[in-house]
Structure formats: structure tokens, C-alpha cells
Amino acid sequence: MTLALILLVGAALVAVLAPSVLERMTLSAMRPSVVLASWLASMASVLFFGCSAVVILFWPEHAPAEGMIDTIVRCFSAVQHTARPWIGESLAVAGIVTVMALAARVVFFARRQSTARAQMQDFHRDVVAIVARREPDRGDVMWLDHPLPMAYSVSGRPGFVVATEGLSSSLSSVERDAVLAHERAHLSGHHHRIVSICDVLAKVFPRVPLFARAPGAVKTVIELAADQQAAKATSPAVVSSALAAVADAALPQPAWTLGLGNDTTLRLWRLRVAPQTRYSRLACCAAAAVTITLPAFAALVVVLVFSTAACIMVA
Ligand SMILES: [Zn+2]
Known part of the structure; x- marks a missing residue:
């Protein structure tokens, strides 16, 4: 015990x-x-x-x-x-009952979320795919005829990016590439799945501070991570100028997708100061190991x- x-x-x-x-x-x-x-x-x-x-x-x-x-x-x-022995036995039974109840809640919320996401993916496959234009050299991007700049990524097998013609007309070609690199980083980093897991855990454990605060904080972190990938593909200055250009175009974004995100001030600052360090995978493993062993x-x-x-x- x-x-x-x-x-x-x-x-x-x-x-x-x-x-x-x-x-x-x-x-x-x-x-x-x-x-x-x-x-x-x-x-x-x-x-x-x-x-x-x-x-x-x-x-x-x-x-x-x-x-x-x-x-x-x-x-x-x-x-x-x-x-007394019954104290330990009672604790064990209470623990098992609690774990089973929590597992049932995880299954319930995960199934509900997966159904909603599947409906959104069906909508894109059945409707957006018909009205959108695809470029031969960028098959993973669906272009919508809309004057305002916007882009978002839809997870799936394979995932894809939806962008507006306004993105092309408002940004330079290199800025547009930065936005597409940002969206592709969401897909390759499995960010949609990470956000989904955080959302489900927040619903299962609404009173546990770590899980309750994770969805908002993790969404910010993945935007920063996608910016970093976009900066690697282009440059931090190009990503900053693209972000500043699309920040004011507040088009509604479909649920269960990841777009250009908010927190523009923080992200512009991070693009200015973010160090381009080596050994990033090793640093991630070390951070995870410290996070588990220290407590x-x-x-x-x-x-x-x-x-x-x-x-x-x-x-
Ligand atoms: Zn994003």
C-alpha cells in the first residue's frame, strides 16, 4: 500500500x-x-x-x-x-470502481467526438471537394473561391488543407507557402488527435486542474509548433508577415479543424526570439523523462x- x-x-x-x-x-x-x-x-x-x-x-x-x-x-x-485488512480491501474495491467509471466516461466522450469528427470529414469529402479547386502540384490543398484569406487543415487518411483564393491574392507566394506549411505541420504532427485527446480528458476530469487547463494551453503550444515548422520551411520573418496579414480576417472556422489560430501577439514574439536549437528530439525525450520522474x-x-x-x- x-x-x-x-x-x-x-x-x-x-x-x-x-x-x-x-x-x-x-x-x-x-x-x-x-x-x-x-x-x-x-x-x-x-x-x-x-x-x-x-x-x-x-x-x-x-x-x-x-x-x-x-x-x-x-x-x-x-x-x-x-x-485492519478490510481498509486495504475497501480501498482496492473503491479504486477499481473509480477506474471503471472513468473508463466508461472516456469511451462515451471519445465515441461522441469521433462521430462528430467523422461527420465533418464526410461534409468535406461530399461538399467542399466538389466546389473546391485542386492544383496539380499541390494535391493536398483544396482552394475555395472566397475573397478573404483563410486556411485550415482537416485530419484524416490522408488529411488535407482547405484554403481560400483570398489567401493567394492577399499574400505573396512565399507567405502563402508559409501558411500551407503551418497547416501541413498540424497534419504531420498529429495535432488534431492531440487536441481531441485533451478535449476528451478535460470532459472526463473537469475538476482536475491539469486536464481542465490542457485544451486551451495545448492549442496555443501546437500553434507555436506549427509556426516553427513553417519558419523552418520558409523563414521566421515570412511567417510573421503572413500571420500579421491574416490576423484581421476573422472567418468562422469549421469545428474539429485546425487553422491559423489565435494568440497572434505571443506567436509573433516567439517567432522573433525562438532559438533554432539542435537535438530537438533528445530535448523532448529529456523533458518527458524529467516530467515523469521528478513527481x-x-x-x-x-x-x-x-x-x-x-x-x-x-x-
Ligand atoms: Zn494553426
């Missing part, structure tokens, strides 16, 4: 404290991909720690590593061994401190 408690404390620490840290990272000059990896690792760690705690509570004998943890937190384990150690320290305090009080 000691290990389960440590995992639950770790999950709680991440769920409550991580959002503020991660939102501050978004406003810093850190690479958007690293910030995105940290958000995803935080959410994964809360789910992993929580589910692992329930599995350990339900384990028939001592779960693996439980003995080692009991040795480290010796005093707490002595206290819990004097507790685990913090939780161990918290349980150790409380255990020692309990020892002193009992003695």
Missing part, C-alpha cells in the same frame, strides 16, 4: 502543480515541441500513476518493488501493517516526511 500511496501523491502533485509550470514554459523561449512533450508526459504520468496505484492496491500479495519501498519508508509500513521522487519525499512525522508523534 505504501507504493500505491506514493503513486497517488505523485499523480496529485502533477495534476495540481504542473499546469502553472507548463503554462509558464509556454510563455518562455523554450521550444514548443519540448513544451508539448512536457504537457503530454504530465497527462500520461497522472493516468499511469493513478492506474498503477489501483493495480497495486488490488495485487493479491505484495506488489513488485513494494518490499523495497516499504524498507525506504519503514515507519509508514509499520503503521499500515497494524491497520515520483517528490512524492517519495512527501511520504517519507509524513512517515517520519508520524513516527515522531507515535514515539
